[in-house]
Amino acid sequence: MRARVLTVVLLLLLAGCAFDGGRDDGPVTLRFQSLAWQEESVTANKELVAQWNATHADVKVEYVQGSWDSVHDQLLTSFEGGEAPDVIHDASDDLADFAYGGYLADLTDLLPARLKSDIPSRSWQTTTFGDGVYGVPFLQEPRVLVANASWLKRSGVRIPTPEHPWTWPEFRRITRRLSGDGKYGVAWPLKEPVSATLNLSLSAGGQLFHQDADGRVTVRFEDGDAVVPRTVHDQVGVDRSASPTTLGSGGSDTLPGFFGGRYAMVPLGFSYRQQIVQQAPKGFDWQVLPAPAGADGTAQGVSPQTLSVAQDSRHQKEAAAFIDFLLRPKNMVRLALGDWMLPTGAQALADPALHTSKDDWATGAALAAHLRPAPAQFVRGYPEWKDKVATPAFQEYYSGAIGLGELRERLENDGNLVLARYQR
Known part of the structure; x- marks a missing residue:
């Protein structure tokens, strides 16, 4: 015992x-x-x-x-x-x-x-x-434009600096100028389009998420929110200055075409420079440019x-x-x-x-x-909103399957239904 x-x-x-x-x-x-x-x-x-x-x-x-x-x-x-x-x-x-x-x-x-x-x-x-x-x-990390420096020098376009960046309309004009003969001024890797779109939209005054005095968050797609998506959409579907095949790609997927001279620029996170240093062919001349500026300058969400x-x-x-x-x-x-x-x-x-x-x-x-909190920082339910509503809506808009009006309707109507469940 x-x-x-x-x-x-x-x-x-x-x-x-x-x-x-x-x-x-x-x-x-x-x-x-x-x-x-x-x-x-x-x-x-x-x-x-x-x-x-x-x-x-x-x-x-x-x-x-x-x-x-x-x-x-x-x-x-x-x-x-x-x-x-x-x-x-x-x-x-x-x-x-x-x-x-x-x-x-x-x-x-x-x-x-x-x-x-x-x-x-x-x-x-x-x-x-x-x-x-x-x-x-x-x-x-800011999102930047990684550019083929030799291509830009040959074209004679103005090279932007952090003090004097391109505006969004100027960026669109320049990508048109750089395109032709099967080559594109820009390749947007937008396999995951939401954070890139929302964070860059801060430069144009976009906010998308709005919080009232009681702390409730709703989605409102306003004029500032439309600047960046419309630019991408028109580069792909109107100007033919952005490659349509990279919309479903990740950033790394665009690098072979960038090194091969198919794209003059690729918007990427600043950390992608490491891959470029490791993978770029010998003698490839590249440089980092600031992302375009809007009504709020080079403000960018991170x-x-x-x-x-x-x-x-x-x-x-x-x-x-x-x-x-x-x-x-x-x-x-x-x-x-x-x-x-x-x-x-x-x-x-x-x-x-x-x-x-x-x-x-x-x-x-x-x-x-110039880096600011990303618009989605304080939003409860953001992961579900992003996966179920925003990602498919932006992907369809960028591919031309839906227009700006339907994009707005889905982000607001469907999006607010999702967010409401987290705010009861």
């Missing part, structure tokens, strides 16, 4: 240790799920984790590899199953449902003053929901990459301390260089390595001050 009692006590003690994640006097273990995928970025993240572990005997970090392709559903499953990582790498436009759903910790009182003051308020807006801050925005802490984490303070370590200025520069993106932190952004003419880092850095 005594042996049985001792066995039960031992089992209970072991179960308690398993639930507790380790003895109270032992080291804390944090699970850090990273979405880094480029070789340089994965290396930088793993080296920083190793550096932390080498200098923190009481708090160890376990690196967990995640994937951008499945992160939303994977996180939702892990949250509901009580198995979420302590430190979560994601993007700000994916946080709203998790923040309002109570899955993420409010970082307001967990982050040091240094980190809070180093990142500008416009970036913090991307991770603020209600009265709480649910992520630290740390990497961002959804920064973020680091959050799970609400269920038993070690929130330690997780926040690890985030602070990862985002020290010199470390933030390492992460930015590894991902070929721009840091949000002012000290990191000022680093000379991000202002060189090599690979046009300076052009991207000059656009950083």
